[in-house]
Amino acid sequence: MTYCVGLLLDAGMVLLSDTRTNAGLDNISVYKKMFTFEAPGDRVIVILTAGSLSVTQTTIARLHDAIDNPNAEAESILKAPTMLRVAEIVGDTLSTVARDVAVKLGAMSQNASATMIVAGQRKGGGMRMFLVYPEGNFIESTTDTAFLQIGEHKYGKPILDRVVSMDTTLADAQKAVLLSMDSTMRSNLSVGMPLDLCVIRKGQMRAEARRIGADDPVFHKMSFAWSTALRDAFADIEI
Amino acid sequence: MTYCVGLLLDAGMVLLSDTRTNAGLDNISVYKKMFTFEAPGDRVIVILTAGSLSVTQTTIARLHDAIDNPNAEAESILKAPTMLRVAEIVGDTLSTVARDVAVKLGAMSQNASATMIVAGQRKGGGMRMFLVYPEGNFIESTTDTAFLQIGEHKYGKPILDRVVSMDTTLADAQKAVLLSMDSTMRSNLSVGMPLDLCVIRKGQMRAEARRIGADDPVFHKMSFAWSTALRDAFADIEI
Numbered sequence: 001m002t003y004c005v006g007l008l009l010d011a012g013m014v015l016l017s018d019t020r021t022n023a024g025l026d027n028i029s030v031y032k033k034m035f036t037f038e039a040p041g042d043r044v045i046v047i048l049t050a051g052s053l054s055v056t057q058t059t060i061a062r063l064h065d066a067i068d069n070p071n072a073e074a075e076s077i078l079k080a081p082t083m084l085r086v087a088e089i090v091g092d093t094l095s096t097v098a099r100d101v102a103v104k105l106g107a108m109s110q111n112a113s114a115t116m117i118v119a120g121q122r123k124g125g126g127m128r129m130f131l132v133y134p135e136g137n138f139i140e141s142t143t144d145t146a147f148l149q150i151g152e153h154k155y156g157k158p159i160l161d162r163v164v165s166m167d168t169t170l171a172d173a174q175k176a177v178l179l180s181m182d183s184t185m186r187s188n189l190s191v192g193m194p195l196d197l198c199v200i201r202k203g204q205m206r207a208e209a210r211r212i213g214a215d216d217p218v219f220h221k222m223s224f225a226w227s228t229a230l231r232d233a234f235a236d237i238e239i
Numbered sequence: 240m241t242y243c244v245g246l247l248l249d250a251g252m253v254l255l256s257d258t259r260t261n262a263g264l265d266n267i268s269v270y271k272k273m274f275t276f277e278a279p280g281d282r283v284i285v286i287l288t289a290g291s292l293s294v295t296q297t298t299i300a301r302l303h304d305a306i307d308n309p310n311a312e313a314e315s316i317l318k319a320p321t322m323l324r325v326a327e328i329v330g331d332t333l334s335t336v337a338r339d340v341a342v343k344l345g346a347m348s349q350n351a352s353a354t355m356i357v358a359g360q361r362k363g364g365g366m367r368m369f370l371v372y373p374e375g376n377f378i379e380s381t382t383d384t385a386f387l388q389i390g391e392h393k394y395g396k397p398i399l400d401r402v403v404s405m406d407t408t409l410a411d412a413q414k415a416v417l418l419s420m421d422s423t424m425r426s427n428l429s430v431g432m433p434l435d436l437c438v439i440r441k442g443q444m445r446a447e448a449r450r451i452g453a454d455d456p457v458f459h460k461m462s463f464a465w466s467t468a469l470r471d472a473f474a475d476i477e478i
Contacts, residue, residue, distance in 0.1 A: 154393035158422045162466060163473050175478045183397045218478065225476050227401060233468035234402050239414045239461050 001190035002033060002151035004048035005180060006117045007173045008129040008141040010166050012201040013119050016177040017048045018185070020192035034196040035060050036207045037067070039078055043122035044205050045086055046198055050151035051114025051134070058097045059114070063090065083120055083128035087138050090118050095136030115150045121205055155187045156180030170199055175222070178212075182223045195219075240429035241272060241390035243287035244419055245356045246412045247368040247380040249405050251440040252358050255416040256287045257424070259431035273435040274299050275446045276306070278317055282361035283444050284325055285437055289390035290353025290373070297336045298353070302329065322359050322367040326377050329357050334375030354389045360444055394426040395419030409438055414461070417451075421462045434458075 004017040017033040031053060037045040047063075049056035066074035066089075074093065077086045094116060101112045113134035121127045129141040131148045141148050146166050149157065159180050164173065174197065184191050193214040198207050212219050243256040256272040270292060276284040286302075288295035305313035305328075313332065319325045333355060340351045352373035360366040368380040370387045380387050385403050388396065398419050407415065413436065423430050432453040437446050451458050 154426070155397055157426050158394055158397070159469070159473075161425060162469055171478070172473075175473070175476060178478070179473070179476070186400060187393070187396050222476055222478050226472070229472035229475060230398070230401055230469075233465070233472050234398075234411075234414070234418070236468060237414060237418070237461055237464050239410070239417070239457065 001188060002050035003149070003153065003156060003181060003184045003188075003191045004033060004050055004117055004151055005147060005149045005153075005156065005160070005177050006048060006119050006129050006141070007147045007164060007168070007177060008119065008127060009146060009168050009170070009173055010202070011170050012199060012204075013046075013127055013129060014170060014173040014177055015046050015048060015117070015119055015198040015200075016181055017196050018181065018191045019194055019196065020190060021053050022190050025189070028192075030194070032196060034198060034209070036198065036209060037063070037077055037120075038207055040206050041123070042205055043078065043120065044200055044207050045077055045083075045118065045120035046200065046207055047090065048117040048119075048150065049114060050116070052101070052112035055094070055098050055101055055112050055114040056116070058101070059090070059094045059116075062093050062097065083118075083122060083125060083130075086120060087118050087128075087130040087132060087140075090116060090130075091132045091136035091138050094132060094134065098134055117148050117150055119200070121200065121203070123205060127200070127202055152184055152188050152191050156184040159183060170201065174199065178219065178222060179226050182219075182226065240427060241289040242388070242392065242395060242420060242423045242427075242430045243272060243289055243356055243390055244386060244388045244392075244395065244399070244416050245287060245358050245368050245380070246386045246403060246407070246416060247358070247366060248385060248407050248409070248412055249441070250409050251438060251443075252285075252360075252366055252368060253409060253412040253416055254285050254287060254356070254358055254437040254439075255420055256435050257420065257430045258433055258435065259429060260292050261429050264428070267431075269433070271435060273437060273448070275437065275448060276302070276317055276359075277446055279445050280362070281444055282317065282359065283439055283446050284316055284322075284357065284359035285439065285446055286329065287356040287358075287389065288353060289355070291340070291351035294333070294337050294340055294351050294353040295355070297340070298329070298333045298355075301332050301336065322357075322361060322364060322369075325359060326357050326367075326369040326371060326379075329355060330371045330375035330377050333371060333373065337373055356387050356389055358439070360439065360442070362444060366439070366441055391423055391427050391430050395423040398422060409440070413438065417458065417461060418465055421458075421465065
C-alpha cells in the first residue's frame with residue numbers, strides 16, 4: 001500500500017509520500033514514490049505515485065525517456081506549454097503502460113493499476129495540482145478542496161479536513177501532512193518510513209525536498225506530542 | 240454504508256451504531272442497526288449489523304422467530320448455553336440467509352453479504368463480544384483488542400487506537416465511540432444520524448440503550464469541543 005498527499009495553498013504546495021511497497025506482507029521493500037522534474041526558475045513538476053510498482057516505474061521511466069530523447073515519440077513534460085498538458089501527458093502515459101501490463105497479466109486474471117498526483121508550476125503560469133486516475137483522466141485541486149490524496153487515504157483524512165484550508169501557512173501545512181501520515185502509519189502496516197517531503201514555494205519554480213528517516217528525532221517528537229495532545233484533549237471533553 | 244463499534248472493557252460493554260442505509264446516494268433511509276435480545280437479570284445480547292439490509296433484516300427476523308416459536312427448527316439465542324453458542328447460531332443463520340439471497344441475486348451477478356457484532360453476557364458467564372463474518376465464522380474480542388468495528392471502520396479507528404484500553408471507564412468509553420463516530424460521519428456521507436448507543440454494565444444482564452438524534456445538544460457540544468481541541472492541539476505542536 002501507499003499514502004501520498006498533496007496540498008495546494010495560497011503560499012505554495014506541500015507534498016508528502018511514504019516509501020513502503022509490498023508484494024504480500026512477507027515481502028516489504030523501500031521504493032521512492034516521489035519524483036521531481038525541474039528546470040529551476042523555469043518550471044517544477046513533482047509526481048507522487050500509488051499502485052502497482054511495475055506500472056508506476058515504467059510510467060516514470062517513459063516520462064524521463066521523453067525528456068532525454070528529443071526524438072522520442074512522447075512529449076516532454078518539461079516542454080509542455082501548460083500544467084494541464086503535463087497532466088494529460090502523465091495520464092496518457094499511465095493508461096498506456098497500464099494497458100500494456102494488463103495484456104501481460106490478463107492470462108493470469110490479475111490486475112495492475114496506479115494513480116498519481118501531479119503538482120507543479122511553470123514560469124508565467126499558476127500552481128496546479130492534479131489527481132490522475134488509472135484510466136488517464138484526472139481531476140484538479142481547487143480552492144474548495146485544498147488537498148488531494150492517493151493510496152490509503154482514510155486514516156489521515158480527518159486531521160486534514162479539520163486544519164487545512166487555502167490560507168494555511170507552509171509551516172502548518174508540513175505539520176498537517178506529517179500528522180496525517182503519522183495517523184496512517186499507526187493504523188496500516190503497509191504504509192511506512194522513510195518519508196519524502198517536498199515544499200514548492202509559489203513562484204519559485206523550485207522543489208525543496210528532504211527525506212525523513214525512521215529515526216528522525218523531530219518527527220518522533222512531533223508524533224509523541226500529538227499523541228499526548230490528543231489524549232489530553234480527549235480527557236478534557238465533557239459529555 | 241454503516242459504522243458500528245463495540246468496546247469490551249473491564250467495567251462493561253459499550254456499543255454504538257449509526258442508522259443510515261442507502262441504495263445509491265439518491266436513495267437514503269433510516270434503519271436501526273442495533274438489536275437487543277434481553278431476559279433482564281438472566282441474559283442480554285446486543286447485535287450490531289452492517290451490510291446488505293435484506294440479509295441483516297432476514298437474519299434478525301429468523302433469530303426472533305426461533306425465540307418466539309419453541310418448535311422452530313433453529314435454536315433460540317435466549318436459550319443457548321453460552322455466548323459462544325450464541326455467536327455460532329448468529330453465524331449459521333447469517334450464512335444461511337446470505338446463501339439464500341445469493342441464489343436469488345446470482346442471476347444478476349450481484350452480491351449481498353453482511354457482518355455483525357454480537358455482544359452479551361448470561362448469568363454465570365463472562366461478557367463476550369464477537370465479530371461474525373459473512374461466511375458465519377467469527378473472531379472474539381480479547382484483552383489485547385478491546386474494540387471491534389464493522390462497516391466504514393477506518394476514519395474512526397485512530398481515536399480508538401489512542402484512547403481505548405481494557406481499563407477505560409464506561410463514561411470515557413461512550414465519549415470515545417461517539418468521537419469515533421463523529422470523525423466517521425464527517426468524512427463519509429453514507430454514515431449518518433441518528434445514532435443508537437447501548438451500555439451493558441458488567442454482571443447486570445441489562446441493556447441501557449438510548450437514541451441520539453440529529454439535533455442532540457450534548458452530542459453537538461461534544462463534537463464542537465473536540466474540533467476546537469484538535470485545532471488547538473495542532474496549533475500547539477512544534478515542528
